[in-house]
Amino acid sequence: MDVLARYEPLVDDYGAFRAACERPLPTVVRVNTIEADVGRATDALDEEGVGWEPRAWHPGLLELGTDSPGNTWPYFLGWLHGQEEVSAIPPVVLDPAPGDRVWDACAAPGSKTTQLAAMMDDRGFLVATDDTLGRLAPLRSNAERLGVTNLAVTHADARNFSLAAFEFDTFDAALVDAPCSGEGTIRKNPAALDGWSESFLAGVAGVQKGILRRAVQATRPGGTVVYSTCTFAPEENEAVLDFVLDAEGCRIVDFEVPLESTPGVTEWQGETFDPSVERARRFWPHHNDTGGFFCAKLEVAG
Numbered sequence: 001m002d003v004l005a006r007y008e009p010l011v012d013d014y015g016a017f018r019a020a021c022e023r024p025l026p027t028v029v030r031v032n033t034i035e036a037d038v039g040r041a042t043d044a045l046d047e048e049g050v051g052w053e054p055r056a057w058h059p060g061l062l063e064l065g066t067d068s069p070g071n072t073w074p075y076f077l078g079w080l081h082g083q084e085e086v087s088a089i090p091p092v093v094l095d096p097a098p099g100d101r102v103w104d105a106c107a108a109p110g111s112k113t114t115q116l117a118a119m120m121d122d123r124g125f126l127v128a129t130d131d132t133l134g135r136l137a138p139l140r141s142n143a144e145r146l147g148v149t150n151l152a153v154t155h156a157d158a159r160n161f162s163l164a165a166f167e168f169d170t171f172d173a174a175l176v177d178a179p180c181s182g183e184g185t186i187r188k189n190p191a192a193l194d195g196w197s198e199s200f201l202a203g204v205a206g207v208q209k210g211i212l213r214r215a216v217q218a219t220r221p222g223g224t225v226v227y228s229t230c231t232f233a234p235e236e237n238e239a240v241l242d243f244v245l246d247a248e249g250c251r252i253v254d255f256e257v258p259l260e261s262t263p264g265v266t267e268w269q270g271e272t273f274d275p276s277v278e279r280a281r282r283f284w285p286h287h288n289d290t291g292g293f294f295c296a297k298l299e300v301a302g
């Protein structure tokens, strides 16, 4: 089955979209500001003779002239972390402050956890949860390599997450970077769509709804919840938002990321969604030469 063909009605330039999905992704790293600043990291890359180019919207994201950033000294020292450009969007949208209490509900292997920690100046309290035991080791080792100390790692199903172990009742903010069908990762992993089925979509959408619902419940009134996926499927994106708008007290709010994007869709295969899902953003591979991504920002009702 040609899975991507189902998105033809949603895309402005279908030919460009398909062509971008065939191309490999650029190699992008994030400068880890817990251990280094951008100048120190780029000086070290210069010393190794590795070319770099900052991404226009985020000076700490560098496109590198090597496919193996992990073999460079600044990477080994924890000054750099390999992270796809669109993967850096949700922490920027969440915008945590040093001192906040933040929950990363689907955290492994920790690209966004460690970015959140850096944005918090490694202060406050960050809880990183994942329900897949085998993914906790890479999460921990990434956090250690990058010098993160404000972090507690927990193994739990985020749908039933309990705050009983903590001395507070709610987080200031939560990130749900949800498990998904991964359609938008096709440029990194050409086999990404091999196991695709509508029944998988239905199953994973149920998990996404449960996790997002728990994240809203676990966040204080007025706090922020960011929802993201790396898939194009409205079943896993706008439909999940539509569900949580009905189920919990929250609203979707606008956000700005200086990358080209399109609004969330309000109709899909005969279903209609709350008009405010248009405030979510869809990032298409052909617009910014990235993977595919979806991101929404929610404010918890006061």
Ligand SMILES: C[S@@+](CC[C@H](N)C(=O)[O-])C[C@H]1O[C@@H](n2cnc3c(N)ncnc32)[C@H](O)[C@@H]1O
Pocket (backbone or CB within 6 Å): 087, 105, 106, 107, 108, 109, 110, 111, 112, 113, 129, 130, 131, 132, 135, 156, 157, 158, 159, 177, 178, 179, 180, 207, 211
């Ligand atoms: C898209 S990945 C997260 C990537 C991560 N945020 C990062 O930036 O490195 C989704 C994660 O959700 C986890 N997951 C799946 N179901 C879950 C659940 N019910 N509760 C918590 N985590 C879950 C998976 O094990 C997977 O690690």
